[in-house]
Amino acid sequence: MNKSIKKFTNKQPLADRLRPRILGDFFGQEKIIGRNTFLKRAIMNDSVPSMILWGPPGSGKTTLAHIIAHKTKADFVQLSAVASGKKDLMEVVSKAKTRSQQENKKTILFIDEIHRWNKAQQDALLPSVERGVITLIGATTENPSFEVNSALVSRARVFVLKKLSNIEIAGILRKTLIKLEKTGEKVQIKKEATAAIADLSNGDARMALNTLEACIESSRKTKKEITKTDVKEVLQKTHILYDKNGEEHYNIISALHKSLRGGDAHASVYWLARMLEGGEDPVYIARRLVRFAAEDVGLADNHALILSNAVFDACKKIGYPECNVHLSQCVIYLAKTKKSILAYDAYKEAKKDIERHGNLDVPLQIRNAPTGLMKNLGYGKGYKYTPKEDSSEQQYLPDKLKDKRYF
16 A cells, blocks of 8 residues: 555544544445445445546545545555646556556555646546556546546546535534544533534535534633534634536526526525625626526516616626625516517527528618719619608518518
8 A cells, every 4th residue: 555645643634533444434425335336345345446536525535535545455546636747647657557567466546636637637647547557536526527538537437426414414523523532532512513513514524524623622722512602603604615616606607597587586596695605706697697687588678687787887886795785686686577588589590590591692772872883783772761751661681581580
């Protein structure tokens, strides 16, 4: 086993020091690691394939990798995509080849935050994974479809880890407290405090354990039982999962858009608050609402576009947090008002005709004729000036589309 997996010391964070080393101590993720699952059998049989572990922070990706590290007879090497690059990878591959040839021993390479490697770095992995020189375990919080080389994804099993529930987080905290007590460190903590940590950790086990550790450090000074109030003082505010550049950003803006379209004002306000409290730029949200007002509300309520544009202007003028009420007013209005995609569909149909027919000629009668030559060529000839005469029969579309109707 590679020396990169070191024995934990008391100086290390609680989450690392008491990290589970066997599957029996692993909590949550029953769908992928529960009884009779493929991954559990693979770990128990020491036959893990190349895989991508995709899930939110604190869902157990690194812990699973460490469990595999302690279970496998293969050499286990760990790299962080943040602090390593192609040179480090080539060194691992070279040693893996030697190990395979001389000792007939496999190498498992765990790359944490693999999405942070660029395309060239990820491409360098392909030959070694394909030939079986190394077995890859990549961990990522980002959607592999977008952030990991598609060829690499096709050569690995993707396991999706879900956000842990409050019950699962509470279970992890209880196990941790039992482990601490066995090492001689009994922690006095109220049940409601444990429940508060679970509730405020947002499904992130590491955050929960870090919070517990901070509470323990604080209680050592006061020598008092940890309470719910102590937990809130440590956390200050609920930590919200919202990656402005990642998949969650697109998930939540999609949720807002679809809630507006579906007429659910309550859900719309919730998703708006999720974005704002997570640090999203209010101008970005306002820009999307201006688009929604034309695309989804459209001609059913022309005032929606006026309101959305006014809110967009307000967001730029006064900023956050003052503009949150403007945005709330706007999303409630957009959710509750009538919807029409007539303008949206009309434009799409016109675009199709342009792609299908190319640059069709403008009818002569509606062409501009600023010069004598153009007049002689028939530009503007026969044009009927609507304010003064009946132009109802006048042709405005090109000849090939003269009878076309877009709505």
